[in-house]
Amino acid sequence: MKNTTRYSRQIVLPEIGVLGQQKLHGAHVLVIGAGGLGCPVLQNLAAAGVGSLGIVDGDVVEETNLHRQLLYTLKDCGKGKAATAAEAVLLLNPHVNVTVFPEFLNKQNAFDIVGDYQIIVDCTDSIGVRYLINDVALAKNIPVVYASIYKFEGQVSVFNYKNGPSYRCLFPETESLITVPNCVASGVLGVLPNTLGAFQATEVLKIILEIGSVLSGKLLIYDGLHYQTQFVDFAKNPAAIEKGRINGLKILNQENTELQALDREAFLEKCSQDNCLVIDIREAYEEPEWSGSNVVNVPLAALENYCGQLDKDESIVLFCQSGQRSQLALAYLKKEGFTRLSHLEKGIQSL
CATH class of the missing domain: 3.40.50.720 (NAD(P)-binding Rossmann-like Domain)
Structure with a gap:
């Protein structure tokens, strides 16, 4: 000392x-x-x-x-x-x-x-x-x-x-x-x-x-x-x-086979796939904006109701500002039985 x-x-x-x-x-x-x-x-x-x-x-x-x-x-x-x-x-x-x-x-x-x-x-x-x-x-x-x-x-x-x-x-x-x-x-x-x-x-x-x-x-x-x-x-x-x-x-x-986290390149590739649903779980006023034909804005509090309408085998990518909320949402959807999930690990700010 x-x-x-x-x-x-x-x-x-x-x-x-x-x-x-x-x-x-x-x-x-x-x-x-x-x-x-x-x-x-x-x-x-x-x-x-x-x-x-x-x-x-x-x-x-x-x-x-x-x-x-x-x-x-x-x-x-x-x-x-x-x-x-x-x-x-x-x-x-x-x-x-x-x-x-x-x-x-x-x-x-x-x-x-x-x-x-x-x-x-x-x-x-x-x-x-x-x-x-x-x-x-x-x-x-x-x-x-x-x-x-x-x-x-x-x-x-x-x-x-x-x-x-x-x-x-x-x-x-x-x-x-x-x-x-x-x-x-x-x-x-x-x-x-x-x-x-x-x-x-x-x-x-x-x-x-x-x-x-x-x-x-x-x-x-x-x-x-x-x-x-x-x-x-x-x-x-x-x-x-x-x-x-x-x-x-x-x-x-356990082995490291849990939730799939995407880096920048993998996320952009997913966004380009028409058969993939990209969910922005930020509040509507958060920036920067991210848009696309397969991108929907569903704030975290509304995700529970929204995903009740989806096919649980659908390919879904989640993102938020920094990656924390999307990780939480991914874990929740996994418990609900969704099978093809991933999220942008460090959030939209990483782009």
Whole structure:
């Protein structure tokens, strides 16, 4: 551990001390998502001296991110978030070891990415990915620090901590896509994810240091508009935990034969085929536009009803802005029995 002067105001706390700071230095934390929540998590963990950070994100910086994702500046637009966040973290604290994963988490790469990390911080905005994170964490027996945001409100909890409740215990899995909110459709107050991300970082530090009361079995709900907080207790559900663990082990043991992701060239080739239906699941106002004789715009919330009219053996390609929503939609349609599915891995922005 280098430069203890940097952490002197933290080391002086009796609950931390030099030994606690050494624990932080030796910790390995994986942050999945370098957006609104991920930015403050990374800033606070790096500043506190957490020694090894992994950053997972396949997205690029856009100008619409800048009101809330404070690791980035206007000159970063168009750059990959994971690598750009890593550069900013190292400027903040060059003694932190940062590993970059410039891709979205999926069933094919999850276990390789999680590797030997001790804690996962879930900073995603995809319900499907949250279940995946939960199941992988259960299979590896590591805790997950979770948060989500919506307009002026947010919530925080810790799952899989010392054999405690899991994400599935609090949120039983649903097949519906209509319940999936995102910042593009609903909006968010810029300061909110920074508040919730700071809450997440606090839980990570407490877990590493083994101090205080961890939010295991408790959901903290924060209302920024009216400055109110409340706690909701939730119980451990052994059946939900077993389901998640089994799912995680299946992913660990399976071959990489799951969902088909298309690169730029393969996507353009598919779009040129008349017998292929290309579905744009973005909102109608999202840019850039992408049109064609076989392209239809069906926002994610409407996909469930629309696809009820389709032949399940029809060749379907899905795309969105960055690839996250299309991956979620693809997984849903696969469960519904559709057999010829693919999606543009990095979204329309990759074109």
